[in-house]
Amino acid sequence: MARIELQNIAKNYGPVEVMRDINLEIEDGEFIVLVGPSGCGKSTLLRMIAGLEPITDGEFRVDGRRMNEVQPRDRDMAMVFQSYALYPHMDVARNMGFSLEIRKAPSQERAGKVHDAAKTLGLTSLTARLPKALSGGQRQRVAMGRAIVRDPSAFLFDEPLSNLDAALRVEMRLEIARLHQRLETTMIYVTHDQVEALTLADRIVVLNAGKIQQVGTPLDLYERPANRFVAQFIGSPTMNILEVVPADKGVLLKDGTVIGISPGTDHASASDLGVRPEHLNIVPEGSAHFSGTAELVEHLGSDTNIHTRVPGIGQVLVRQHGHVPLKTGDTVNIAMELDKVHLFAPDGQRLEPVLGSG
Amino acid sequence: MSAHRHSSPLAVTGKYLALALYVGFALFPLYWLAKIAVTPDKLIYTEGTALVPSSFTLENFRTVLVATDFLYYFRNSLVVSLTTAAITTCIAAAAGYAFSRFTFRGKRLVVAIMLITQMFPLLMIIAPIYKIVAAVGLLNSLTSLIIVYTAFNIPFATFLMQSFFDGIPKDLEEAGMMDGCTRFQALRKIVLPLTLPGLGATLGFIFTAAWSELLFALMLINSNDTMTFPVGLLTFVSKFSVDWGQMMAAGVLALVPSCLFFIFIQRYLVQGLTSGAVKG
Numbered sequence: 001m002a003r004i005e006l007q008n009i010a011k012n013y014g015p016v017e018v019m020r021d022i023n024l025e026i027e028d029g030e031f032i033v034l035v036g037p038s039g040c041g042k043s044t045l046l047r048m049i050a051g052l053e054p055i056t057d058g059e060f061r062v063d064g065r066r067m068n069e070v071q072p073r074d075r076d077m078a079m080v081f082q083s084y085a086l087y088p089h090m091d092v093a094r095n096m097g098f099s100l101e102i103r104k105a106p107s108q109e110r111a112g113k114v115h116d117a118a119k120t121l122g123l124t125s126l127t128a129r130l131p132k133a134l135s136g137g138q139r140q141r142v143a144m145g146r147a148i149v150r151d152p153s154a155f156l157f158d159e160p161l162s163n164l165d166a167a168l169r170v171e172m173r174l175e176i177a178r179l180h181q182r183l184e185t186t187m188i189y190v191t192h193d194q195v196e197a198l199t200l201a202d203r204i205v206v207l208n209a210g211k212i213q214q215v216g217t218p219l220d221l222y223e224r225p226a227n228r229f230v231a232q233f234i235g236s237p238t239m240n241i242l243e244v245v246p247a248d249k250g251v252l253l254k255d256g257t258v259i260g261i262s263p264g265t266d267h268a269s270a271s272d273l274g275v276r277p278e279h280l281n282i283v284p285e286g287s288a289h290f291s292g293t294a295e296l297v298e299h300l301g302s303d304t305n306i307h308t309r310v311p312g313i314g315q316v317l318v319r320q321h322g323h324v325p326l327k328t329g330d331t332v333n334i335a336m337e338l339d340k341v342h343l344f345a346p347d348g349q350r351l352e353p354v355l356g357s358g
Numbered sequence: 359m360s361a362h363r364h365s366s367p368l369a370v371t372g373k374y375l376a377l378a379l380y381v382g383f384a385l386f387p388l389y390w391l392a393k394i395a396v397t398p399d400k401l402i403y404t405e406g407t408a409l410v411p412s413s414f415t416l417e418n419f420r421t422v423l424v425a426t427d428f429l430y431y432f433r434n435s436l437v438v439s440l441t442t443a444a445i446t447t448c449i450a451a452a453a454g455y456a457f458s459r460f461t462f463r464g465k466r467l468v469v470a471i472m473l474i475t476q477m478f479p480l481l482m483i484i485a486p487i488y489k490i491v492a493a494v495g496l497l498n499s500l501t502s503l504i505i506v507y508t509a510f511n512i513p514f515a516t517f518l519m520q521s522f523f524d525g526i527p528k529d530l531e532e533a534g535m536m537d538g539c540t541r542f543q544a545l546r547k548i549v550l551p552l553t554l555p556g557l558g559a560t561l562g563f564i565f566t567a568a569w570s571e572l573l574f575a576l577m578l579i580n581s582n583d584t585m586t587f588p589v590g591l592l593t594f595v596s597k598f599s600v601d602w603g604q605m606m607a608a609g610v611l612a613l614v615p616s617c618l619f620f621i622f623i624q625r626y627l628v629q630g631l632t633s634g635a636v637k638g
C-alpha cells in the first residue's frame with residue numbers, strides 16, 4: 001500500500017541542475033511508467049524515490065508522510081536494477097531471500113517465500129545455482145524474484161528489460177503486467193521504450209531534459225499530446241511535422257495548400273501541423289491534400305510504410321493497413337484525416353480546440 | 359562469437375619456445391640459488407659454472423638452522439611482514455573504499471599527495487626518518503620497521519584496493535541497501551566477500567615488499583635480536599670470506615614463506631568472483 005506524492009522535486013549535481021518542478025501524485029496500486037529519451041533524468045527520479053539519491057529540493061511523501069530523509073532500507077520499496085545487480089557470491093535462493101535474511105526472518109518463512117516466488121517465476125530448478133551460471137533471461141527473473149519475495153509497498157523498475165532480446169522482452173513484459181494484476185501493488189517503471197510504456201502503464205509520465213512534459217493515460221498521450229515533444233515521442237512510426245502559417249479558415253502548408261481546420265481550433269498562432277502516419281490515406285488524385293513520390297516502401301505484411309517526398313513540404317511518412325501495391329518512384333496522393341490533425345504553437349505547445357467559438 | 363582459429367604447428371611451437379625462454383630466464387637466478395645451496399663448499403669455486411654440481415649436500419641447511427641466528431631473523435621478519443601486511447591492508451581497504459565510493463572535499467588533494475610520495479627517491483628521506491625514529495627511541499625495534507613500512511606502502515596499497523572496489527558495481531551495494539542493509543552491512547555482506555581477491559593480492563604484495571626490504575632495516579636495526587632476515591643475510595659476509603653455501607641455503611629457506619603465502623592466496627587471485635553480477 002503506497003500513495004506516492006512528489007511535490008516540486010528538484011535535483012542538482014553540484015551546480016548542474018538536472019531536474020526541476022517535478023510534481024506527481026501516484027495512486028495506491030497504480031502502474032506508472034516514466035518514459036523519455038536517454039539522459040532525461042528517469043533513473044535519477046526513480047533513485048530519489050528509492051532513497052539512493054538525495055533530493056535537492058521539494059518534498060517526497062508516501063501515504064502522506066514526508067520521506068526525503070528516510071534511508072532506502074526503511075522505505076519498504078523493492079527495486080529491480082537494469083544490471084539486475086544479483087549478488088554474485090550467493091546462489092539464486094539466497095539472492096531472493098536476502099532481504100528476509102537481513103531482517104532476520106525465520107528460515108522456514110524465508111524458504112517458503114523464496115519457494116513461492118521461484119515457482120511463480122519458473123525458477124524452481126535453478127535455486128541452487130550461482131548467478132554466473134544463469135542466462136540473461138534467468139537473471140532477470142531472479143532479480144524480479146528478489147523484489148517479489150519482499151512483498152514491498154511499491155516496486156521500482158529501472159529499464160528492467162533493456163538487456164534482453166526482443167522475444168524475451170515481450171514475454172517478460174507480459175509477465176510484469178500479470179504480476180501487477182495479481183499483486184495490485186504500486187509500480188513505478190522506467191523505460192526509454194514507448195511500446196513498453198504504452199502497453200504497461202495505467203498512466204505515463206513523459207520526461208524531457210529533467211522536466212515533466214505530460215502525465216496521462218496512454219490514450220491521452222496518443223490522442224492529445226501536450227506538446228510537440230510528446231507528440232513525436234509517443235507513437236510509432238513518429239508523427240509527421242509539417243510547417244504551416246495561419247490562414248483565414250485554416251492553415252497554409254509551405255507549398256501553398258490550404259488545410260481547412262474544424263471550427264473552434266485556435267489556429268491563429270499555429271506554426272506546425274502534426275499528423276501521424278496512420279492518419280494519412282492514399283486517395284485518388286482529385287481528393288488529395290498533396291502529392292509526392294514514393295522514395296521507399298516498407299512492406300511489413302500487416303502494414304505498409306510509404307516514405308514519400310512531397311515537393312515544397314518535405315518528407316512525409318504514410319502508413320496504410322495491409323498490403324499496398326506501391327513501389328519506389330510511384331506517385332502518391334495523400335489526404336489527411338482532418339479530425340486527427342494537431343496544431344502546435346511556435347513554442348511547441350499543442351493548440352487546444354477552443355470550444356464554443358466559431 | 360569466437361571464430362575457430364587454426365594455428366599452424368610452427369606458430370604453436372614458436373609460442374611455447376618463447377614461453378619456455380621467458381620462464382627459463384626468469385627462474386634461472388632461483389635455480390642458481392638452490393644449486394649453490396646444495397653444493398658442498400669445496401666444490402663452489404672448482405665447479406663454479408657447472409649447471410649441475412657433481413655431488414649434493416644438505417649440510418648448509420643444517421648449519422644455517424642450528425649454528426646461526428637465522429631462525430631469529432626469520433621470526434623477526436615474519437613478525438614485521440605479517441603485521442605490516444595486516445595493518446596496511448586494513449587501512450588501504452578503508453581508504454580505497456572511500457576513494458572509490460564517496461566524493462568529499464580535498465579528495466583530489468589527498469590523491470595528489472599520495473602520488474607525490476610515490477615519486478620521492480627513498481634515499482633522500484632515510485636520514486630524516488632515522489632522526490625521527492631515534493628521537494622517539496624506537497631504534498633497534500621491530501615496531502619502527504612496522505611503522506615505516508606501513509607508512510611507505512599505504513599509498514600504493516590504497517590505489518590497488520581502490521581499483522578493486524571500482525571493479526565492484528555500485529548497483530550491488532545499492533541493491534543490498536534496498537534489501538534492507540545499512541551501508542556497513544552492505545559492505546560486510548556483499549562488497550567484502552567480493553573483495554577477497556583484492557585483499558589477498560594486497561596482503562601478498564605488502565608482505566613480499568616488507569619481507570625483502572633491506573635499506574630501512576639496515577639503517578634502523580643493528581642489534582642481533584631485532585635483525586630481520588635480509589639484514590641477517592649480510593652476517594654471512596665476514597671480513598675475510600663469504601659463506602656462499604650457507605647464505606644461499608638461508609635464501610632458499612627465506613623463499614618458503616613467500617611461496618606458501620602466494621599458494622594460499624592464489625585461488626583468490628584467479629577467481630573471477632564478480633562474474634555473473636551484472637548482465638552477461
Ligand SMILES: Nc1ncnc2c1ncn2[C@@H]1O[C@H](COP(=O)(O)OP(=O)(O)O)[C@@H](O)[C@H]1O
Nearest residue numbers: 013016018036037038039040041042043044045
Ligand atoms: N552522478 C552524477 N553527476 C552528475 N550528473 C549526473 C550524475 N548522474 C546523472 N547525471 C546527469 O543527470 C542526467 C539524468 O541522468 P539519468 O537519470 O541517468 O538519465 P536517464 O536514466 O533518463 O537516462 C543526465 O544528464 C546525467 O548526465
Ligand SMILES: [Mg+2]
Nearest residue numbers: 042043044159
Ligand atoms: Mg537510466
